[in-house]
Amino acid sequence: MQFRSRTRPARPPGTSRRAVLGAGLGATTAAGLTACSGFSTPSSGSGSGSGASSDEITMITWASDAEAAAFQALADGFRAETGTTVKLQAVPYSEVLTAVDTGLRTDSPPDLFRVSYTDVAAYRAQGVLADLPDAAELEPSFLPAFWSAVTDDEGTFGVPHHTDTSMVLLNTAAVASAGLGALPTTLETAWTWEQFSDALTRVQPSRADTYAFAANWQNAGAYRWLNFVDQAGGRLLTEDLDAVTTDDPGALKALTYTRDLFRKGLTPQNASARGQAASDLFLNQTVAMAFAGDFLLSEIEGGGFEYQATFLPRDVNASADLGGNALVAVEASPNKEAALAFVSYCAQAQQMGDFCAAATVLPTRSDVDPAALAYSVRPDLMELYVQQARAIREPLVQQVVVPSFSAINAQLRDRLDEVFLGGDDDRAALRRITDGVASVLSTP
Incomplete structure (x- = not known):
């Protein structure tokens, strides 16, 4: 919304x-x-x-x-x-x-x-x-x-x-063509970030406009980018929830990882934070894999192709929205x-x-x-x-249910869209995000 x-x-x-x-x-x-x-x-x-x-x-x-x-x-x-x-x-x-x-x-x-x-x-x-x-x-x-x-x-x-919550949906034909083999079936065996990246690079486009993946962080879903931050052991807000973290190593790691999806051509430019819904890109087969919530399954069932699911990738933590x-x-x-x-x-x-x-x-x-x-x-x-x-982990939940989160999420949407498609170095890009969130928290 x-x-x-x-x-x-x-x-x-x-x-x-x-x-x-x-x-x-x-x-x-x-x-x-x-x-x-x-x-x-x-x-x-x-x-x-x-x-x-x-x-x-x-x-x-x-x-x-x-x-x-x-x-x-x-x-x-x-x-x-x-x-x-x-x-x-x-x-x-x-x-x-x-x-x-x-x-x-x-x-x-x-x-x-x-x-x-x-x-x-x-x-x-x-x-x-x-x-x-x-x-x-x-x-x-x-x-x-x-x-x-x-x-x-x-x-x-x-x-x-x-x-x-969200999981990874995968076009069955694309999985077969990439030779990914059996997908993880338990949280404990979920792909690591490195394994997920490897899977994405092995998915071969079938058309010029086909990409490997889209994350569901568009518009009102911008907060889902925080899954990556939490997976990397980082935070957006301080533990007392009254201020934004600055130069957080986990947040920087997450930003580098997610920006690389665009820089390496694994996700389309229009899958940015103000772009087209990841589920739509999956349905029209522009992407072979996408993060999607369970509530979308009834819509995706009408796509006319077979698909599977596996768990969100993990880094230091397994984390979901x-x-x-x-x-x-x-x-x-x-x-x-x-x-x-x-x-x-x-x-x-x-x-x-x-x-x-x-x-x-x-x-x-x-x-x-x-x-x-x-x-x-x-x-x-x-x-x-x-x-x-x-x-779904307590540290992440605490940050997304604060009373000001609607405005925080709007800042995430706008700043992520800028940095995903922009040319700042990663540290400067992270400061752009945290400065935007700080402007909300400083509003009396």
Whole structure:
């Protein structure tokens, strides 16, 4: 989704968020991440975006075809149980928060909306989100890492609805032609950076416009570049999360490695941070390999070619990105109670399992086993995604759920695009990135 700069919200008080994140990620077997400008919060008496009465609520979301059907199933079940209609307002992924922000500015907000974990804290800090009344009842059933993404010392502002992460997808024909042999099938045997580079250089283009690889760091996915930083043992933010690191050896190593993908012609120029989505390049067979989230499998299945998957490459660490989304209700909605009831309904074990199986994503409840779900798309690969999610590490998660991360991610997008395609030496290129992030953190 498109990111826009915003004033940096105050960080939630206390250190409980970090402690909970650390406790949750060590145990989780599933894991799973996208910004908005400032706005005025409408008064509690204003109308909802649909002009609906209390027996109809409106939800703004983005959705693939599979997700749209899964959300409609949730809406149908909620109506059968409560008599309340949920009107789903689907907008393109790049426009969803613009639609939310516009509704808030014009005193016609939706009753609830779908939001990435990286944006929850920013909305909460501006008083937009309603506190979940049954949080104490729900919390024990959720993996702590994800519950903490919607919780601070002031309360719990939504439910962590699902999660996802990335793996390496490979065109089967290209794998065969490159003689790569059997792909790694466990995290412990995942390719090292050196082995991954070797695999990329062995993939032979079948046409003049074919490349070996594309990473999924485009636009709102810019934060996924931090996978490489974490794999190299580096950091973007300091441990107290209040400043940017400077001249970090791991970050420099990651930047050199990822810039080499462009310098060596292994990835196309239009796969830069402001370029074409890696999954699109994989689908149209411009690239033979790509990083892609599990939620994209239903789309990729329609590509008309066979493909496989293996784990993200590793260096000092194995590391993967935290993805997924929360469902949140709007505090100013006159239908707030009905919206909160739907949020809680979607968070129940049966509903979550059904949604995840249909939408090809991973659950955030500890009592929903992703390995037991009847995934409708590539269940063989979903077993691997469940393993990959174990590589989501606490140090990386801490950095991508700070309240200012929407603006940080926008800086990453713009600065990475400059340095991937630019001619600065690597140290100067890294300073360009860290200076951009520092400008966000210094905003009062």
